[in-house]
Amino acid sequence: MRKPYFLLKTPPTTPEPAEKLAPWAETTVVGKPLPRVDAYERVSGSAVYALDLFLPDMLYAAILRCPHAHAIVKKVDTAAATKMPGVRAVLTDSDTEARIPWYFTEKGPTSRLFDPHCRYEGEEIAAVAAETPHQAADALRAIVVEYEELPFVVDLDSALKPGAPLIHEGGNQVEGTLVYERGDIAKGFADAEAIVERTFRTSCEIHTPMEVHGSVAKWDGNRLTVWDTTQGVFQVQQSLADALRLPLSNVRVIGQYMGGGFGSKLEISKHTVIAAILARKTARPVKLFISREESFLCVGNRPANTMSLKAGVRKDGTLTAMHLINRGAVGAYPGWAGVGSQVADLYTCAHVRVEETCGHINAGQERAFRAPGFPQCSWALEQVMDELAAAIGLDPVEFRLTSIPVVSQRQGGKPYTSTGLRQCLVEGARAFGWDAARGGHRRNGPWLRGAGVAACQWGWPGGPPSTVIVRYFADGSVSLNMGASDIGTGTKTIMAMVVAEELGVALDRIQIEHADTGTTQYATPSGGSKTVPSDSPAVRAAAVAVKRKLLAMGAEQLEAAEDEVVLKAGEILVAGSPDKKVRLAELEGLMNQQVVIGVGHREQNPLDKVTKPFGAQFAEVEVNERTGEVRILRLLGAHDSGRVMNRLTYQNQVFGGMTMGIGFGMTERRVLDRQTGKMVNSNWHDYKIPTAMDVPADLTCVPIDVPDNEFNSTGTKGLGEPATIPTAAAIANAVYAATGIRVTDAPINPTQLASLLADQRKRG
């Protein structure tokens, strides 16, 4: 099984060296607040998501999952289930075709598709395909499994103690403590005039996109087609080809409309392979979707972290040293729960040490979740920054402004291609009315008001590989062919705008083919906030390749030199000779060949520089001092993500990211019962994501629209993930400003805050 992009060690390259185009001097389409090109499909109910696909003769499959936190499967008796009405296939570990290795480390697999050693509640035991979903569900109930229950451990502290139940041979610690170090923290702390040291905890958060995960699989001979709820069709294609030992060319994965992923759909899940095997076994198409409850257990999460952070500062605001010790629980299978990068990189600091240790517990495996590790780090780092500012009597915004780096200290001191962190803080503060909001405590009955700030940086810039094809038809309409998925962020719209910008074609004359391994070109999965910065330059290159061919045709027809002609409003003109022109529709070359094809590749990232998106968010809250209830009154996000490609989709990302941050900071928390090892809130009733009632009416987005032209030819950096990083910390800092209480454990929730307020009253 190949690794997801974010675990690759060597940076990917372009298929062939691509020239970097000069930046746009001005734009006419790019930057506008344009509605989505597929908005009609999304508001009319006509968009076909994978779950909406009903193929002729299709079977429905379901998975039997281990109800225990830790157990060995002794026996699986499927005799009764096999005879149930409508049942067409039952799959267990005794089928050799199901013996597929799964969950890999560098050294190899740690498990298999139906591993008899079940290491968490929800592990796959068997699967059934039947004529109807209800028949499949009934058959699951008829499977008799004999388990030997094992002792389990669901919290990391206990898991790392000697004598803890072993989840894998060789211990519960994920191999190797990661240590990052620069300078000498002992010296740094000796130089400090104020030191803050505190331990922070974050809770395990579940992605819960509105669309559950699933696949429809269909075979034609030895060729497999899978319609999947995925953020990256090529990732799923590779994983399926590896698991089923098929050539890539025999596996077609399609994922055009999907209902959100947030990282949980970045990699393949077992159910996709199970659907494919059942479809082969029955020679029928098979649909396998997991249930909402299952989605809380087995398709990833943001791991819980415990972070001890010590930081020192001088009275002038110079950060002298930072020391982070982080521990994170990756779940039962290989993963990583590191958080340290912002500690090492966001602010100028000479002496830094980060120690990160990850361990296994009997729970579902972590997966990338919108800015993996970053909101957790922000929760600790930005609260400590707030305390340091108070300790030296500086305003929190001003304090941050004293430590803005222009180089990446973590990546060898290489300069950034651009950094808008200062503008994010300054312009954000101005738009928020920061000074007024900070001025004095305000009380309104039992409600105490306060404002807070937090800044952030995101770690993945994006880059090659990406290959895109643009076809220009004889009637002036265009086909844009790209592998990238549009996971709801507006990717298709932004890419079409790039084509429109270069070729002057109206958006409704651009047909988009995307996210289909059978018909489109390789793209990395849509995740890491890197789709626009990775793929839009390739789209631009493809459109420019078309443009150059059209210009060459025009030059030939007009008997002019190629550097004399320009394309404008559907005509090729010769500079300086107003009557020498030809409409594209009358271009002989185009008429003769009927189509002009341009291939574009993403150019290489600059080697001597580092690219990061930045941001700052501001929160104003009211806390009820009796009940601990928090009302978020206002949130403002100021983000530097390079060029703003489309104001509307930009705002969508910022508002959506901040709202997810509200969930992380205020309510979301996986609760594992220590008595049973089971998740007790695997549903949206008990696991609270923000609703319409939890989001402030006053959400503001301040785009810092500065193109990063050194980074790529569209000047874009990522946005979706940074928008969720600092929200929770900004809220926590606002809660502190309101109450004087430092909430170290996320989520803040009223129960916790009420008891902290009670403690505060007792202390007087």
Added chain:
Amino acid sequence: MSSLSKLRVRLRVNGEEHEMLVPVEKTLLEVLREDMGLTGTKHGCELGECGACAVLVDGKPVLSCLALPVELEGHEIMTVEGLAAAGRMHPLQEAFADLGAAQCGYCTPGFLLAAKSLLEQSSDPTRDEIKDALAGNLCRCTGYIKIYEAVELAARRMRSGSETAPEQAVLYGR
């Protein structure tokens, strides 16, 4: 709990009468999606928690994952597919499209129907009324704000009977 017993039901969906045999255990959501091919109504949880499956029954939002078809005979059911009329999108659909209130779009049909029910009771709802009416629908993408703004824009357009352009502040951020 699957059974071989099927019931004959008559359902009026989007103004059309349908008569069919459905297994007794099937929910309205399943019948709409699996038997009638109306897949615009979404499956989010099948537990009554998310509102993705909302449809209108006699103009009121109902969670189709919790409703049984037999209970709905003689009632008027509307799904997202029934919103557009005479070849034109409903003003709510247009406003959702114009303002980016549908990101992944998975929650959108449920929101559209809940909002339609609201606008039928009140042509000029306040922000709080909108929040209240939509509180049963979850969205993991948008942060809801564009959804409120779209409902307000649609209400404005419906009151004035014409296309009003979205405000600058809405499009360019405040």
